[in-house]
Amino acid sequence: MNAPRLVAAIVVRDGLHVQSIGFRSYLPIGSPVESAREFDRWGIDEIALFLLDDDPQANRRLVAEVSSAIAVPLAAVGGVRQISDAKAYIAGGADKIGLNFALAADTGLVRESAALFGNQCVVASVDVVGVEKKSLRWDYWRKQASSQDAAAWVGELEEMGAGEVLLNFPERDGVGEGMDVEAIKEIVDCTNLPVVALGGIGITTHAEDCFRAAAPSGIGVGNRLAHFEQSILLFKKALADAGAPVRAGVKSNYTDSPTDAAGRPLKKPESFLGDLVFQRIEPETI
């Protein structure tokens, strides 16, 4: 089994990394390049850059800047309207391109991108809302649920040549009260494509719950990573405790640390801290 990926979602609006709430309101955080650099340093497994700005040149520049600051895979989601946008992202250092509302207008873009870059490069970004116990595709333009079944839409995208699915949940975005694990499980079970699920994580337990119930190929975290110290290490500890074969990535870890109910680390015993003084920590070499 592959280690499930911990994916950092960086939402960019007006050139800034922002906290996104319900796909409607946005609070500024800071430079997307610096956020990406720090996530990489702390051992994130992948970065998804959500480009909301309607400025192709700025988007392309940002993809290239982020890519050169990190050494992990980068998915550039948003702003791809034609194949030349996709080419520019890839040339700038993105490993995958994410297509969302461009698909509604021109589904040929999936086929065209897959033929040029291979299926593995094409991520279908699908927004999902629950309506009367059904998971429906969310219409980005109208900001409301469409009548289309989300799982059926994922099936169509797979036929067209998408290589990965990125699920997002507008109603849970920025709320931090947990993921829609039932909808995630339904879609994971009905597709052969790897699924990355995003939206709703407020504490590490939410990622654990998602892994236990649906075991997606990747779990996306947005705001929590930007607002809480050491959060990447703590998410990895939580997933490892749930039995997931996570990748360590960096030497530091919280494997043997006790945590509180919200997943924050507690102080270790004095005797343990005392012994640390006599341990030699070897620096990592390349």
Place this chain on the structure above:
Amino acid sequence: MTIAIVDYGLGNVGSVRSAFDRLGVRAILSSARDELAAADGLVLPGVGAFPAAMERVRQRGLDLLLHELVEEKNKPLLGICLGMQILADSGEEHVKCEGLGFIPGRVRKLDANDMRKIPHVGWSGVSVGQAGQPMFARMAPGDAYYFDHSYYFDASRECRAATVAWDGEIVAAVVRGKVWGAQFHPEKSQNSGLRLLKAFCLMAVGKEKQ
């Protein structure tokens, strides 16, 4: 030393270059004969589909040039992901297509089943075989690499440097003399990947014992 990243108009060259930057190695992007010939080692990157890549390689006359540099001048070459797959005799992505033929074997599609999703995407450790000793000489315990592919290189047994668990085992890296290939992306695998790129650089300048 200088590493030349072979420019054939496809492939995620930005991140390969920044990985060498991190190692403090000069890397240039080129398809010019004199620049490739002057470099200590060549890197063949790759994102894309097999036939599209081979078509571009041929259009620029790079197939003949690479044969000359690698087979006659013994120039070190590292293929990454699709760049590794086109080292094969042939591939069957979308249509059957001839490869560069540096490493015996064929590129085939992975089979999906209930347990295994396609593409194979994510981080995995590898099992290193005898042939892979020089390539993975600097590997540290716990090292994992980032994979993202729907096709795999069914390379001949003596050229398999490392394998990764799939439905059974599939080839993760290939080697034949100074031609190395990695199915995963060392440039996207943090320090684990940098260690492999450093091993390649040291091999290219004949200092692999250090």
